[in-house]
Amino acid sequence: MNLTIDVSNKENTAYLTLAGEVDAFTAPKLKETILPLTREEGQTVEVDFANVDYMDSTGLGVFISALKSTKEHNSEMKLVHMQERVYRLFKITGLTEIINIESTVQGGM
Amino acid sequence: MDFQSCVNIKKEWDIVGARQLGRDIARKIGFGTVDQARIATAISELARNIYLYAGTGKVCFEALEEIDHKGIAIVAIDNGPGIQEISQVMEDGFSTSGGLGAGLPGVKRLMDEFNIHSEEGKGTEIRVVKWLR
Amino acid sequence: MSTLKLDLENYKELLKEYIRTKDEQALYQAEQFSKQSMQQKISPDEIINVHIQSLQEMYPEMPDYIQASLNFLLETMISYGVAYQEHQSLREKQLELKSEISVAANMQKTLLSTVKPEIDEIEIGALSVPAKQMNGDYHHFVYDDQGTLGIAVADVIGKGVPAALCMSMIKYAMDSFPEMRMDPSGILSSLNRVVERNVDSSMFVTMFYGSYDSRDHTFSYSSAGHEPGFYYHQDKDEFEEIDVPGLVLGVSAETSYTQYKKKVEKGDMIILLTDGVTECRQGDRFIEQEEVLSVIKSYAHLPAQEIVDQVYKYFERLQDFYLRDDFTLIVLRRNV
Numbered sequence: 001m002n003l004t005i006d007v008s009n010k011e012n013t014a015y016l017t018l019a020g021e022v023d024a025f026t027a028p029k030l031k032e033t034i035l036p037l038t039r040e041e042g043q044t045v046e047v048d049f050a051n052v053d054y055m056d057s058t059g060l061g062v063f064i065s066a067l068k069s070t071k072e073h074n075s076e077m078k079l080v081h082m083q084e085r086v087y088r089l090f091k092i093t094g095l096t097e098i099i100n101i102e103s104t105v106q107g108g109m
Numbered sequence: 110m111d112f113q114s115c116v117n118i119k120k121e122w123d124i125v126g127a128r129q130l131g132r133d134i135a136r137k138i139g140f141g142t143v144d145q146a147r148i149a150t151a152i153s154e155l156a157r158n159i160y161l162y163a164g165t166g167k168v169c170f171e172a173l174e175e176i177d178h179k180g181i182a183i184v185a186i187d188n189g190p191g192i193q194e195i196s197q198v199m200e201d202g203f204s205t206s207g208g209l210g211a212g213l214p215g216v217k218r219l220m221d222e223f224n225i226h227s228e229e230g231k232g233t234e235i236r237v238v239k240w241l242r
Numbered sequence: 243m244s245t246l247k248l249d250l251e252n253y254k255e256l257l258k259e260y261i262r263t264k265d266e267q268a269l270y271q272a273e274q275f276s277k278q279s280m281q282q283k284i285s286p287d288e289i290i291n292v293h294i295q296s297l298q299e300m301y302p303e304m305p306d307y308i309q310a311s312l313n314f315l316l317e318t319m320i321s322y323g324v325a326y327q328e329h330q331s332l333r334e335k336q337l338e339l340k341s342e343i344s345v346a347a348n349m350q351k352t353l354l355s356t357v358k359p360e361i362d363e364i365e366i367g368a369l370s371v372p373a374k375q376m377n378g379d380y381h382h383f384v385y386d387d388q389g390t391l392g393i394a395v396a397d398v399i400g401k402g403v404p405a406a407l408c409m410s411m412i413k414y415a416m417d418s419f420p421e422m423r424m425d426p427s428g429i430l431s432s433l434n435r436v437v438e439r440n441v442d443s444s445m446f447v448t449m450f451y452g453s454y455d456s457r458d459h460t461f462s463y464s465s466a467g468h469e470p471g472f473y474y475h476q477d478k479d480e481f482e483e484i485d486v487p488g489l490v491l492g493v494s495a496e497t498s499y500t501q502y503k504k505k506v507e508k509g510d511m512i513i514l515l516t517d518g519v520t521e522c523r524q525g526d527r528f529i530e531q532e533e534v535l536s537v538i539k540s541y542a543h544l545p546a547q548e549i550v551d552q553v554y555k556y557f558e559r560l561q562d563f564y565l566r567d568d569f570t571l572i573v574l575r576r577n578v
Contacts, residue, residue: 031444056567057399057448057517064493065444093448093467094489142313143291143320150320201328201335215324 002026005033013044019051022059031062038069038077045070050081060089067099078102115169116156118187124156127168134170135181139241148181148239151219154212155185155235163189163232173238180221180240188232195225249279253289254296261300283330285323290316343403347375350406354413359385363456367546367573369554378405379516379568380412384423389456392423395468395572396449397516408441412449426451426464427501430491434466434499437492446492450514459506459576464499466491469517472535474542476509481535484512506576511546513538514572538573546573 003026006017014037022030037045045066063079070077082090082103090096114134116127131152135145152168159166166187173180192198201214213235217223222238256275260268279289294312297304354377358366370379378399384392396412398405415436422429429451437447450471452463467490473482489497506512534553541552550571557569 057397060490061399061444061446064446064490067493068443092469093446094487095467095493097487097489098494141291142294142316143287146287146313146317146320147323149317150324201332211321211324214328215321218324218327219320 003030005030007033007037012042013046014040015046015048017048017051020053022052022055022062024056024058027058027062030059031065034062034066035069038066038075039073041074044076044078046078046080048081049079049083049086052086053083055086055089057089060093060095063099064095067095076100113169113171115167117165117167118156118159119165121160124153124160127156128152131168131170131181131183134172135239138172138179138181140181140239144239144241147219148183151216151237151239152183154216155183155237158213159185159187159189163187166232173240178240180238182236182238183220184234184236186232186234191229191231191233192225192227193229195227199225249275249282249284250292250295253292254299257293257296258300283327285326287316287319287323290319343375346403346406350377350410353410354380354382356382359383359391361385361391361456363389363459363576363578364391364454365546365575365577367548367550367575368571369547369550370568370570371554372568377568378409379570380409381514381570381572382413382416386423390424391454391456391574393452393454393514393572393574394429394449395451395471395514395516395570396447397468397568397570398447399445404442404445408437408445408447411440412437412447424453424462425501426453426462427499430464430466430488430499431497434489434491434497435495438495441492446490448490448516452512452514454506454512454574460503461506461512462501462503464488464501466497466499469515471512471514472538473504474511474513474538476507476511479539479542481513481539508576508578510576511542512574514574516570517567546575549573 003018003020003022006015006019008015008017016034016037018030020026034045034047037043063077066077069075078100079090080102082101084103087096087101087103090099090101095101114130116123116130118124118127128149132145132149135148140148156168159168164187166185166189169184169186171182171184173182198213199217213223213225216235216237220237220239222236224236225233226235227233253275256268256271260272276289290312294309294316297312298309358368366383368381368383370377370381372379378397380394380396380398382392382394386392394416396409398408398412412433415433416429419429419432422432430449433447433449441447447466448468449466450463450468451465452461454461463484463486465484465486465488467488470486471484473484474480475482486500486502488499537553537556538549541549544552550573553571554569
């Protein structure tokens with residue numbers, strides 16, 4: 001049960017590539033990485049979920065925090081390549097309505 | 110108060126000087142090897158605190174002689190920024206400089222008496238005593 | 243001090259014995275000695291010191307470099323000794339905290355306790371089990387003299403003490419607008435504002451609120467991002483997901499919630515739960531929704547309380563009696 005986080009930058013976008021599980025143990029590390037990125041005005045933070053096969057509600061909390069921060073700092077957040085199980089969590093909680101999510105890998109396990 | 114001698118702390122090397130002088134005094138008073146080592150370790154912590162957080166200061170030693178017992182007092186004085194939350198730095202596990210056993214709580218454990226006086230912006234004075242048993 | 247000294251004498255004897263025989267018996271005694279020393283909180287540098295003293299007494303002619311090297315060893319152990327004492331005191335503090343938390347957990351239990359109402363028309367089964375000492379799940383029943391039953395099921399993100407504190411806040415907020423008890427969408431909108439204002443940005447709450455009118459057997463409900471419940475049709479022996487949209491509490495102050503209404507037929511059941519139920523795991527495998535439903539179905543003939551008890555036991559066993567998340571399950575069944 002681990003999470004690796006890769007960050008790369010290209011023009012105005014910060015790309016976060018996650019691999020592993022986002023849960024109570026790994027969420028603090030993710031939060032530490034993502035929050036500062038959302039504080040840069042005009043920046044888009046794109047998070048790649050292709051290799052995230054589990055996320056719990058603590059993980060959702062991180063993205064809610066990040067979303068609030070983008071609104072405060074005029075930045076943007078986009079979540080891409082989300083697997084169905086993780087997408088379901090965003091869907092149930094109503095967050096798909098207010099977070100930009102692209103779930104191209106939907107259904108793939 | 111028999112005599113007092115001080116070591117100025119300006120660079121890391123001065124920590125060694127303070128340990129050396131403190132250990133010599135402790136030995137003359139009659140402390141055994143373990144207690145000498147404990148006293149030296151306490152001096153290290155105090156001197157390192159000065160070096161790291163205040164920049165400069167001094168560590169002074171007094172040989173204590175009372176009717177029924179002898180001991181050593183070590184006083185660390187600096188004019189640094191002072192400590193805002195004394196209770197916080199005295200808390201176990203709080204030390205930012207090292208793991209378990211480091212910092213002022215460690216000094217308190219190594220010695221018999223511990224007194225700290227600190228004023229923000231003015232500096233800190235810590236006086237510790239160990240009695241010969 | 244006298245018992246300590248005695249032990250030090252003992253150490254010298256043990257050491258002598260070992261140097262003479264080099265056998266396992268003496269080593270075993272050394273182990274016993276170290277355990278006893280720890281019980282008396284003797285630190286490692288103390289033991290080294292005893293070792294040095296014993297050697298000096300046994301070998302007065304000990305070469306100078308051995309003596310020096312032992313002093314060197316002693317010096318390196320002093321900080322370990324301090325660390326050992328600190329460890330002892332932290333352990334005591336930990337015990338203290340543990341007992342404080344258990345007091346708090348008991349207070350929480352009393353504070354958040356809810357009485358399952360006895361109603362002729364509706365049979366109720368309810369169970370909530372915390373994964374840790376403090377429960378981040380919450381459920382509450384209110385039954386008024388008009389024959390309306392209000393049910394709240396909530397899950398605070400995160401576990402332990404922060405989640406529990408947040409839960410208490412919600413409970414008091416709910417108590418402070420009793421006139422809304424039978425207005426699910428209104429109650430969620432009001433709670434949303436409370437949570438949004440008062441809770442840390444990464445904390446949120448999911449809640450399902452329903453009110454059951456026992457006079458005409460209708461169930462009105464709204465959901466704030468809560469794990470969907472199920473409606474069980476007895477005639478078809480089938481489940482239908484109660485999947486209603488709604489944003490979790492505490493994300494956006496201007497959220498409004500849609501209210502839905504459903505007619506409940508005799509023998510039908512409403513099943514409400516938290517994600518502790520749907521996120522059960524067996525090893526690395528997640529339990530699929532169908533499995534949860536088939537387990538519920540297999541107990542559907544039992545009284546409501548027995549259904550929830552049996553379902554819990556089933557998943558507890560499946561997860562080797564280790565809960566990852568708080569578990570709450572509520573079953574309502576129309577009886578007449």
